[in-house]
Amino acid sequence: MHSSTVRNLLVRGMLAGLVAGLLAFAVAYAIGEPPVDDSIAVEEAQSAREAPHAGHGGAASEAAAEEEEAVSRSVQSTAGLGTGVLVYGVALGGIASLAFSFALGRIGRFSPRATAALTAAAAFTTVYLVPFLKYPATPPAVGNPDTIGKRTTLFFLMILLSVLLGIGAVIVGRRLAPRLGNWNATLVAGAGFIAAVAIAFVFLPANDDAVKAGFPAAVLWEFRVASLAIQAVLWAVFGIVFGTLAQRLLVPRTVDAPAEAERPTPAAA
Incomplete structure (x- = not known):
């Protein structure tokens, strides 16, 4: 091209x-x-x-947070x-x-x-x-501010892994097409992609503390x-x-x- x-x-x-x-x-x-x-x-x-439990320190923190909000909702x-x-x-x-x-x-x-x-x-x-x-x-x-770095890293890692698995599925499907036909090769490659993603879901760490209780x-x-x-x-x-x-x-x-x-x-x- x-x-x-x-x-x-x-x-x-x-x-x-x-x-x-x-x-x-x-x-x-x-x-x-x-x-x-x-x-x-x-x-x-x-x-x-x-x-009320934080006393004057909590009120001061709230006032400071309001002052820091430069852009309105x-x-x-x-x-x-x-x-x-x-x-x-x-x-x-x-x-x-x-x-x-x-x-x-x-x-x-x-x-x-x-x-x-x-x-x-x-x-x-x-x-x-x-x-x-x-x-x-x-x-x-x-979101829990203590886990924002962990959550960001895991999310982008999952994106990278998903894209690589998708590219791999396309390559496998193209190589199997001459022997299995386009339809069967697509089914096999898609099943392999789903299986690989499922394995990644099992072994990658969970993110249960992403939302406050x-x-x-x-x-x-x-x-x-x-x-x-x-x-x-x-x-x-x-x-x-x-x-x-x-x-x-x-x-x-x-x-x-x-x-x-x-x-x-x-x-x-």
Whole structure:
């Protein structure tokens, strides 16, 4: 693939990531912010109950925390959230478009649109879904601050392991395809990926202390479902938009010949 084509795909991938980020922001604002507000309310209620036992030191700490809050909650939930989601979408769109450029024609005889859909599905599964199942998202102001370094390390380790296992599954599937056929090779490679992920889930350490004791389970569940929905919308929209743009770029429409050219030449008088 020529460098100019890769560059055009990169631009289209970032554009598709921007569109996906806009819709993901709408989902995040609609169903993601209410659980965040609830979790902050729970944290504030716990702090208020602990404040009388802390004496003047607790009041001073609370006043200092209020002074340190340079950005209001309304700005965080609108402009801050939108900026973060859009930058995230554009960055992932660019990376996914480069992965698409490498995968096109190497994973089977799929059209650009189908390859884009497969790339988006694989990225969502390996980069988010598998790590999420092992180390699910935690609402802000709820996680145990003593374990934030451990939680971050384990999450990124799970992402790296999931991506490597996904690449390995694709390689195994391609090598088995000549003997087993595409469908059977895909089933075998997928089963191997699931088995390897299950083994990783068993041997990697748990993260049971990620949430403070006594936090409402319903709020935690709503937050995690919202996080999963945001990622699903982001990657689904990216796959559709980028697939359409890549199809138009790589498979240009053929111009129909004039109708007169298709008619038989009349016999000479």
